[in-house]
Amino acid sequence: MKKTSFFFFLILGMNWIYSQQKSAKTIKEHETFNKTIKDIDPNLKGFVPKDYNVIAMKKGNLNLDKFEDCIMVLRKKTETTTSNMNEEKPDKRPLLILLGQEDKSYKLVSKNENVAYCIDCAGVFGDPFVGIAIKNGFFSMEHAIAGGHHWQQIITFKYNKTKRNWYLFKNHYINYVLNSDSxxxxxxxxxxxxxxTTVKDFGEIPFQKFNIYSDRGY
Structure with a gap:
């Protein structure tokens, strides 16, 4: 290979690495963690089945009362080898809504296995699940991929005090491409x-019926 060609490809490669590093800052880094049952708050341990770990956990005010609540996302311990989205057999990740009680315990009030994407739902680009956010009756699930194919999806639910349930509030999807501006x-x-899209677009969808694997969302 000629020396000029070598340096051309070297510079091209360095520019690609820089763009990947810079793009990683554009999409929030993953906040997920894998906690075994011994690491979990004693008041929450009973909600984690034997064959599962906790991949994400967030506390906050979910139903607008005076007690702290919790959302947990669980994963099968075997998901890295058993989930197979290519054959439409994903190992699903249950999301639990746990409401805090006056005696510091928690009560499971809702569960949905179709809110958090599976570990291989983004194919070769890795685990798309990023984390959870909670604020005053709202909670959001965030998914993103930063590498090769760049995208981000934030799904938000809102608590309805009258119906005592959470409903899809908005679904925000962004796809990114490399900037031609150098x-x-x-x-x-x-x-x-x-x-x-908001509730004006998709209507009333309760948390229990939401399905991220469906194009319609339920």
């Missing part, structure tokens, strides 16, 4: 799809 301060990625 100026020094330009972002490495720009959105080519930015789709936000």
């Amino acid at each position: 100026s020094p301060n330009a972002e490495a990625l720009v959105a080519d799809v930015d789709k936000l």
